[in-house]
Amino acid sequence: MTTQERKAVGHRLRQQRNRLGLTREQFAELADIGAGYYGQLEVGTSQMSVDTLIKLSRTSRLSMEYILLGDVPQEQDLTPLQAMLARCTPRELHLAEKVLQLFLLRGDI
Template identity: 60%
Template sequence: MEKQQLSEIGQRLRKRRQELGLTREKMSELADIGTGYYGQLEVGTSQMSIDTLIKLSRSMHLPMEYILFGTGYEPGDSSAVLDLLQRCTPRELKLAEEILKLFLMRIE
């Protein structure tokens, strides 16, 4: 992979981490990878394995296609919410429904 591609991947990772309001340390903990290694990914000085790509995709709730190529995801796109819900267990879906109901009642 070319240096420019690694840099672009790193920029997308950093942007998403910041959108989530997480530190590098917390993001690496959620993805179950080393903090130093995650930092290298963000600055574009290291390549990632398929295993790491999967971990980051799951923990950041991003399509792998977006991490690698910058396509298939737009922030604010409702399909991101649907994607999150599709990954939930039945118990998590029930909890998400209850939280959403409480949130919507608060707004009205």
């Protein structure tokens, strides 16, 4: 992987981390990797293993293909809500369903 490609990977990770409202330290902790190492990935000075890529994909809710290549996921035909739900774990889906049920039960909306 070239330096430019590593920087592009880091840029995509940083954008998503910012969308999630997390600091580098918080994101690294959630991904179970060192904060310093994660910082190096964001600036493109380090490469990652497949294990790290999997952790970053799960934590960022981005496909591995998008992280590495910048290819738009096939979710492009989905609404933003459908795309978010498609990336949820079963536990997260259950919690999202409960929140939505509570939201829809409110009669003042």
